[in-house]
Amino acid sequence: MRAPERRPPLATQKELSDFLAQVERRAFKQAVFAVHDDASALDIVQDAMLRLAEKYSDRPAAELPLLFQRILQNAIRDHFRRQKVRGTWTTQLSNLGTGDDGEGDPLDTLEVEEAGTIPESPALRLEQAETMALIEEAVKSLPERQREAFLLRYWEELDVSETAQVMGCSEGSVKTHCSRATHALAKLLRAKGVTL
């Protein structure tokens, strides 16, 4: 006879608090990349946090990241739906272009430097701030689904299956979106002369 399956312990308020503190800034940036507006992004994150706390306190702590991402992405989609209804949604067209211009794979030529360290000289700090701004602009300019897939997969470090669950699409679509997003980002950053 099989032993009854033991359910993992439910998330405590402390665990929920720690989790939210850990993800809130990334969630905010994700929302900013999507909606291009700090105030709306804050509202979206607040809404997502509230929904998680109100409706999912009966879930184990391990499930919180996936649940929160689903809620956050839904909140972002809701925001766009509301904007569409109001007729104020302006689509920002990607200036990346997805056609092949015969320059080969941009990932092959992008130079890479170590990132994450804070430079001592003001000049270098300024350079890094400019680089960061360009990266943010590049991420913002990605088509919605590509950006969503890229950030969930490589920033939030969800696996393909989890990303597909959050996005409500197939794993194949996730891979396609991620690949296109990566190539588009690399191409844009190279065009701006950015070295990571």
Place this chain on the structure above:
Amino acid sequence: MNEKDFAAKLKPWLDRSASQVGELQATRLKAARLRALDAYRQPVSVLGLVTVNGGTLENLRQAFLQRALLFLPLVALVAALTVQSLTDEPDLGEIDAQLLTQELPPDAYIDQEFRSWLGKPPG
């Protein structure tokens, strides 16, 4: 460089971008977190069988209370009508007394059963 390597190099930049969120935004995010935690309700075990989140149970309780309040006037009306119908029933003792003192109302004589009863021989 492949897709994963590129993404791995981009991640620290995104992390740094998140860590450099403005002070105002950080304060608002913290306030939002505290508000969310305030809304947190401890999960509740129902009859030891299932565990539901406290919020759901509270919502159910509120919904039940709202329904109950909605039906309250109806229940009060039914209760009032019931009490009234009970008090309106004729007092048999009083009728007997009226019968003995010949103070019966005219309605009593319209009642066919009463007339036939009067016509019955005693005993």
